[in-house]
Amino acid sequence: MLSIKQMDTIMSFILALGTLFSLLLVMTGGGLYLLQHGNEMMNTESLQTTIYPFFSPLGMIKSGLVALIATQILRIGLLVWFYAVLRDYRFTFISFFILAVLLYSSFLRN
């Protein structure tokens, strides 16, 4: 049975780790992108139509962005667990509701 302080520390640590991971992906992808394309002219018209495979610099940046959002989802997931352990069922429900909306929005496809 973990204390509140311990759970708090775990949550902060996981949140920081997730954000850091996302940051690393974005920085690496961004750096590679600039190395490969830095001297090309920026074309703000063709931004959406630029196709990039998963293993390209832009694909890496995109993975980092997905990780950023996933970290938020993870944070709420941890809070559901946190309040469930504390037997605070009102806030377990509140956190769970937010988690449900987050998951719904992430997986909704037109």
Added chain:
Amino acid sequence: MTILAFSALLFLFSILAGLLGALTGLGGGVIIIPVLVMLFDVNIHYAMGASLISVIATSSGSQAAYIREGYTNLRIGLFLETAAVVGALVGALFIAIVSKTFLTILFSLVLFCSAYLTIKREERDDKNAAPHPWAVALKLNGTYPQKNLTLSYQVQNVPLGFFIMGIAGLVSGLLGIGSGTLKVLAMDQALRLPYKVATTTSNFMIGITAAVSAGIYFSYGYIIPALAFPVMLGVITGAFIGAKWLTRIHTRTLRLIFSIVICLLGLQMLYKTLWGTL
């Protein structure tokens, strides 16, 4: 300009956005969108996408510092966030239907009201004010550090705060911002929270609201990696610096900066909407 120059310039503006975001509880998104649209000539939908990423990044970047400082009230944040996420979902889905012109004008007006209310607010002694029954039931009251003391506060007008949060979520989904302005307003004016508690709790909340909107924007294809990467990196840098300064800046100064910034932004948006380029 070259991709390198574009990214570097965008990075610098994003640092500024992140700094202001961490200091005032705004997400910086309200700075990113006008900069991208007016200065860099980017389609507003992609600007909105980049703005949302910056909001999540600001929230993540500075949250680590805040929670340990003891200002953020997690329970209030989570409770109110239930209204905000529903609003964000509805707002993001409504993008196709609602007129942007009407929204931006409405948004400008909200900014002006916020600026006015923020400066007008006098220091008051709420310590003996009765908390709202919902606040008692959910144990929303809290404490925060002030120099070497720990001060406590009570929470009032919860339903009103809840309603405003719903609107804040709606605006976040529709305009691609974090709605930190409205959130701080709701917590400061309706709930009567101490200002720094309001701004830090807002910072916690905007990340979640923006994540809901971002999920949907991804499916629309509005999130562009080439734009998002300088924005995200710049904003995190600025937010990190800003979070360090927060404890050293006096609340009154913060409020003044906040009011001036959003007044200028409101004027800017109004101008653009009425005279053409939005």
